[in-house]
Amino acid sequence: MSGNAFSLKDIGDIQNDVLDEISQAGSLQVLEELRVRWLGRKGIVQDYLKNLGTLSKEERPVAGKVINELKDAVKTALEVSANGFQASETIRRLNDEKIDITLPGVRRNFGRIHPITKAMASILEIFIELGFSVKEGPEIETEYYNFEALNIPENHPARDMQDTFYVNGGWVLRTHTSPIQIRVMENNPPPLRFIAPGKAFRSDPPDASHTPMFHQVEGLFVDEGVHFGHLKYILDVFAKKMFGEKVRLRFRPSFFPFTEPSAEVDISCIICKGKGCRVCSRTGWLEILGAGMVDPEVFKAVDIDSERYTGFAFGMGIERIAMLKYGINDIRLFFENDKRFLDQF
Numbered sequence: 001m002s003g004n005a006f007s008l009k010d011i012g013d014i015q016n017d018v019l020d021e022i023s024q025a026g027s028l029q030v031l032e033e034l035r036v037r038w039l040g041r042k043g044i045v046q047d048y049l050k051n052l053g054t055l056s057k058e059e060r061p062v063a064g065k066v067i068n069e070l071k072d073a074v075k076t077a078l079e080v081s082a083n084g085f086q087a088s089e090t091i092r093r094l095n096d097e098k099i100d101i102t103l104p105g106v107r108r109n110f111g112r113i114h115p116i117t118k119a120m121a122s123i124l125e126i127f128i129e130l131g132f133s134v135k136e137g138p139e140i141e142t143e144y145y146n147f148e149a150l151n152i153p154e155n156h157p158a159r160d161m162q163d164t165f166y167v168n169g170g171w172v173l174r175t176h177t178s179p180i181q182i183r184v185m186e187n188n189p190p191p192l193r194f195i196a197p198g199k200a201f202r203s204d205p206p207d208a209s210h211t212p213m214f215h216q217v218e219g220l221f222v223d224e225g226v227h228f229g230h231l232k233y234i235l236d237v238f239a240k241k242m243f244g245e246k247v248r249l250r251f252r253p254s255f256f257p258f259t260e261p262s263a264e265v266d267i268s269c270i271i272c273k274g275k276g277c278r279v280c281s282r283t284g285w286l287e288i289l290g291a292g293m294v295d296p297e298v299f300k301a302v303d304i305d306s307e308r309y310t311g312f313a314f315g316m317g318i319e320r321i322a323m324l325k326y327g328i329n330d331i332r333l334f335f336e337n338d339k340r341f342l343d344q345f
């Protein structure tokens with residue numbers, strides 16, 4: 001056809017033929033071949049346009065219009081057919097890749113809050129509500145902060161009770177959170193009211209109630225006129241919020257080098273309500289913490305005037321509280337990372 005003169009009537013026939021051909025094309029690939037043949041840079045339509053010059057001046061605009069109409073008609077027909085192919089391709093793929101919603105899904109493993117973290121958060125929340133702030137201190141301490149400043153001199157038997165991991169050069173892994181008392185009192189004048197949570201370490205062989213690493217919360221309240229009644233009140237509020245309104249408290253005289261007088265504090269057994277059972281060794285009571293009035297020797301170490309100020313302190317083991325609260329009978333369970341245990345919290 002190239003280079004030939006043509007008549008407008010021919011073009012009308014040609015258009016019908018090519019549209020037929022397009023409607024019969026069996027694939028996107030055939031459509032693409034038709035597109036190149038008719039609309040490509042070296043295609044038939046382009047050829048016609050080139051040949052316009054062979055026509056008379058009068059014929060030319062009419063022929064140009066007819067060729068453009070042919071071009072538009074072919075273009076539209078190609079697009080419509082291509083869309084049709086694409087739609088059926090999409091439907092085919094959707095059918096192939098159909099999701100079977102009756103299959104069980106893949107279960108994701110969500111992390112959980114560790115029971116110790118949970119118990120710690122409950123304890124902190126109660127004391128924060130009572131106006132205590134939260135302080136922290138280093139886990140590696142000097143012997144001075146861990147022992148001496150707390151009125152535990154070298155060779156004092158209390159050091160044996162807290163046998164610890166010694167690091168070279170007078171450093172120890174702290175055996176309790178009590179050194180935080182000293183650090184805070186050294187740097188802040190009374191009045192002081194804070195709790196200090198954290199890890200503590202002792203070289204105890206692991207058994208049902210000991211692990212070499214455990215957690216404590218220390219508490220300190222220093223101001224003018226603070227007395228033992230305040231201590232009893234605060235601990236009573238704490239125990240009731242933690243273990244329930246029916247819980248009763250018992251203070252037993254005890255000894256700590258950093259408090260005088262000192263007490264060990266029990267709650268009525270939350271299992272048998274004080275009647276006596278296996279958990280409370282038939283006593284009806286469960287020990288939960290140590291406490292007392294800050295010893296004037298401790299105030300002396302941090303340069304607080306013990307004639308003017310008095311204070312109370314307490315310290316409790318988080319694992320012990322968590323074991324009582326959640327009914328756990330072996331402390332080692334906390335640190336074995338057994339998901340069957342941890343998933344219960």
Ligand code: DAH
Nearest residue numbers: 176178290291292313314315
């Ligand atoms: N530091 C003691 C311990 O680890 C616990 C303790 C007892 C802390 C009495 C205190 C306290 O602040 O007053 O065994």
